[in-house]
Amino acid sequence: MLFPIELQGAGTADVESLASYIYRSSYDYGIFVGEFFRYLRKACANNPSFGVSPKAVPTFIKISAMVRVNRSSSAILSALEGSTEVSLGQSRLLFMTSDVGRSPSEVASGFRWCPECMCEWSDLGQQAFFKLIWHLSSVTHCPHHRTELVSECSFCGCNQATYRRKKDIGLCQNCDRHLGKRNPDKPAPTIASSWDQNGADVHQFFIDMADHGSSEESFQGGIWRSLRDLYDHYRRTYEQRDLYHALPKDEWVRLYKKHNQITFKTARRLSYGLGIDLYTLISGNAIHSTQVLNQTWLCELPEGFCEVRVRQKRNHDEVLARLKEYLLPGCLPKPAKDVARELGVSVGYLRYRYPTVLAKLVSRHQTLVRDERRKTKDRATNEALQYFTSDEYSSFPKSRKQAYVHLRAKTGLPKFLLKGAIADVYAVLYSPEVRREDV
Ligand SMILES: [Zn+2]
Ligand SMILES: [Zn+2]
Structure with a gap:
């Protein structure tokens, strides 16, 4: 068994390619890629449970063939999964089976990478790797940085395809420089405009594949x-x-x-x-x-879906004529709510159509309410005065409590109104100044 090495970016559109995984693991295990393949062959011979014939595992395979779905890459994948128990199912271009993508130019021949992605990983202390999406020829620019992908070290021209892995995958195997480093003596990289949508459909495709957890069978x-x-x-x-x-x-x-x-x-x-x-x-x-979709796919809507609310038609002139009647001098003012109900409309309707008439109605009603309140208050004060001063009440005890009990029973006026009136009258009549005069 091999110690398990994680597949980078698993479950995302930026998943690592199988080729990258093999090259990276070779360095971590301290062997060259050719040796790694031979080890896998032996592992298959010793473990029939892998279900892979040792001969199916190649001793040499091109990088472009390793990321397609074919017999050799499937054998490598099964042997690796058997030896490490790491799931690598999404590290190949699963849609490039016998159905799609026979054309050899669709997959780049070697590794390609975005120096900016490499640089970012290095800054964040993350493991470098080659993304699966970078292998597609149609993706010429990094979907994240929009800079052109490169396929060789900008200092020495090494394409990183060598089986002799002496350094971490993020470093040039020939000159040791970081793959995220751009050569200042070389022309600046081209940057795709955001509106160019260069390979945006392919990037979306990778996102969808990651979201759906696609397998080889899902594209068969x-x-x-x-x-x-x-x-x-x-x-x-x-x-x-x-x-x-x-x-x-x-x-x-x-x-x-x-x-x-x-x-x-x-x-x-x-x-x-x-x-x-x-x-x-x-x-x-x-x-x-x-x-x-087209119109022949339309089906009848079920009952109740097609009903349109019938608009209520009103004779506005008639409503207005009746509304004006409420303003006649002889008519007792009523609250707007009552008027609307009697006219068979809503207050909103009146406010929208006849705002001035409504305002007048409201004001008339408010005046009436105010007048009535004042009249009641006057009555309470008069009754209280009578109680304390009139001969009629001479035999009654002159206390506020008795006044309240008696007047409440007599008039039925509201409690607080009555109590307030009694207190006011009592204060005037029996205040110390008044008493002094009396003396
Ligand atoms: Zn990038
Ligand atoms: Zn180099």
């Missing part, structure tokens, strides 16, 4: 399923023009009959032309994407 035959479904669908709906926007007719026919292999570039063209993202297209779900 997927692209063919998508294409056939789309072609059949558009042929049925007589909207083939939409298809031919994306790809010429003869190419469609050749693809439909599987006469042509689908390169990753074709998949990207289709994705762009049809407006269906790469993940959906390559995983075989194009027919379920909303871009394929």
Whole structure:
């Protein structure tokens, strides 16, 4: 067994490639890459449980072949997973099976890297590695830094492909300089504009793959399923023009009959032309994407979904005429709420349509309320005065409490109003000054 070495960036769009993992582990284990492969062969021979024939593990394999899905890379992967118990399933370009990406130019021949990413890891004290996405030729600039990827040391030109691993993967195997270091004597790197979207679809594809936890099986035959479904669908709906926007007719026919292999570039063209993202297209779900929707897919809405609220039509003139009646001198002012209810409208309606009339109504009502309150208060004061001064009450005890008990029973006026009036009258009549005069 080997001590386990973590796969960097696992579960993210920035996952490490299998080639990077092997080269990095070789250095950590203190052996060269060729020796590592021979060790894996032996491990397979000694452990039939790996399910890998020793001969299937190559002693030499190109970097570009190591990141594709093929017999050799699968054997290496299984032997490694068996020996280290580390899951490496997402370290290869899983969608580049026999269905997509036969064209050799789609995967860069050696390692490529973003010096800025390397530099950042170094500053943060993190392990350097080569990302899987950097292996794709269509990705020419770092999706994060937008700087152009490089494929050789800017000082000595070493491409880092050597099997003799003498230094950490973040250092040039030839001249020891950090791969994140740019040569000041060389031209500055090109920086892609943010609006260029250089390989943005591919980066999104990697994000989707990471989110869905894709496996080799999730892409098996997927692209063919998508294409056939789309072609059949558009042929049925007589909207083939939409298809031919994306790809010429003869190419469609050749693809439909599987006469042509689908390169990753074709998949990207289709994705762009049809407006269906790469993940959906390559995983075989194009027919379920909303871009394929058309009016024939509409279904009847169930009962209750289509009902439109009937607008209530009002005769505004009539409402206004009736509203004005409330302002006539003989009419007792009423609260706005009551008026609205009697007219069969809302207060909001009155406020919106007839704000001045409403304001007048409200003010009239408020005056009435104020008048009534004042009248009640006057009555309470008069009653209290009577109690303490009138002959009628001469036999009654002249205390505030008795006055309250008697007047409350007589008038039924509110408690606090009555008590207040009695207290006021009592204070005036029986204050020390008054008593002195009396004496
Ligand atoms: Zn970068
Ligand atoms: Zn170098």
